[in-house]
Amino acid sequence: MSATPLLSITGLTASVDEKTILHGIDLDVAAGETHVLMGPNGAGKSTMGHVIMGDPVYTVNEGTITFDGQDITDLSPDKRSRAGLFLSFQAPVEIPGVPLSSFLRASIAGRPGLEMKGKEFRRRVKELAAELDMDTAYLNRELGVGFSGGEKKKVEMLQLLLLQPKLAILDETDSGLDVDALGVVSRGMDAYRRSTDGSLVIITHNTRILEHLEVDRVHVMVNGRIVREDDASLIPWIDANGFDSFEREAAEQLAAGESR
């Protein structure tokens, strides 16, 4: 890992409606690295993705988030995006009334090096759609409205490739997809890594999506805490054994802490 990580999270505690979800999270991701965040349902993985991106639903109670040398803890989500952060949604929202192509065009407007004129933009978006086996007719439809789950995830991948962020958090981009769609998502991640050498934080339950990726670090999260970190060798172990042992240890530690 390089001396200065691209993303550095220190002692991050976050809550929603006065309920603490994340407890003292520390995480460093260097430029060009691929990290995987795993854990059972309800562990706080998606919350962590949203807190890194600045979702106003959550309150940061303690800790700092530093990205590309800048403290972004109090920065609005749109500014975090323009700083080079990207969050792919587990359940992408629909925005009726706004055609996908208009949304994409607005999202690259004013970004140095990414702004494109009309024809160039259309050509680029069509290229990316072809790369993701996505019907270009979707570009003229309202964002997400009537899209299948697979199409919505393809749109997320398309935005990843279009925006070329420095660091992308992919929140269960593989969930609910069939084998073909999984292949498309994998190709999208490969293309992102090839074209940008950007960093990835992949939140997933499914080890299959990781088969074609070179993973640098694996973090296991239980009950809002990172309970284990290791290299890629942890993935096949989790594939074989699941999260039971981590959950047991976390419960024991919690019980011990409470008894003290």
Add this chain to the structure above:
Amino acid sequence: MKMDGMTIRHASAMPAPTWSWLKMNDVTVKIPDGLERTCQVEIEAGDTLDNTTSFESAIARLQERLDAERSDARADSRAICVAATRKDKGAEDLDVPALSSYEKRAALSEMAGDVAADFETGIGINARAYLNFLAGGTAVLAAEAGETEQANIRVTAENGTASGASVDIIAEDGATFAVTISLDSTAEQPTFMGSTLRVFAGRGARVDLTVYVTASDAVTLMEDSGFVLDEDARVTVRHVVLAGGFTATGLAADLRGDRSRIDVETSYLAAGTEQRDFNYVIRHRGRKTLSNMDANGVLTGSSKKCLRGTIDLIHGAKGAEGAERETVLLANHGVDNKTIPTILCDEDDVAGNHGATIGHVRPEQLFYAACRGLSQEQTEALFLSAKLEDAALRAPNDAIRAHVVRLGNQIVPDFEEEIA
């Protein structure tokens, strides 16, 4: 000469008012002080500019036929008619109902069957009188029987002026007439503009009217119209109101002839402190008449909108069907959105439907857009530009498209290039 300011009260009044405290029954139009009267109107109408026919004569011919058809009919003896035509006898005659002033007026109108007396426009007589005064005269555009014609009307207004057009459109039996109206101004100081229209669609005639409003924030605007449809006539109206400080759009239609039909599509935008007011009144008098009102809009900033839509299914309009729908997106919590769909019914064998979908931009949508680099203001602008894009793509001619592009460029840099 500069004119004193004026206030038109009770404009765009609903036929059957609701609670006054809702402040939806009508609107007050304030015409700015110190405006200079001008008539900046261009009409491109080819052979349809006609001095030999008139709206009144078209109505008189229809009346003559209707009277002939009614001559053998028995007098209407319903209790409501008895009540409307004789003095109230109080408790002496309990079979005769007491009528509200609205019911009495409606009953008398039904009995008289007078097309000219029933004629109305959406904003109302005071607005029409003022617009006629500004126009200085009424242009008559007529499509002869069986002919296909088109006309373009352009109304503009410069800084500090009041400009209005008054036009009668007559589509004789079996004619097809496509008319576009552009109300456009780039004025930066208080200015007024508007148009008033009377439209007659003869037997089996077709009239397609498209109105684009692209005036600047400094403009107060009234766009008023009244329609009379004979048997099997078909009218489509598209109101596209994209800008203007205060705009009032009014339409009243008399579906007098059997099987006549009107479809009204309204598309609107309001941003900043702009105000939109719409009043639609469609009276079904003929049998098996059809009407559809479909409105779709986006409100941002602290803009205001009120839309009144009344479908009146009058006694005798057997088999008539009317429907009104509205979809509005509120892109900011500061907007004030009012919609009042009304269905009046005095006939058994009819159908009236209404529906409204009001959507707020939800916090998760704003967060999603923010994750793609869009601030709340940019997300609001996106809803506006998407609407403008659609309006530009569907503009009926290059001049109107250019006006929409001008508005688009104020919101999105290189809007024109983006939609090319």
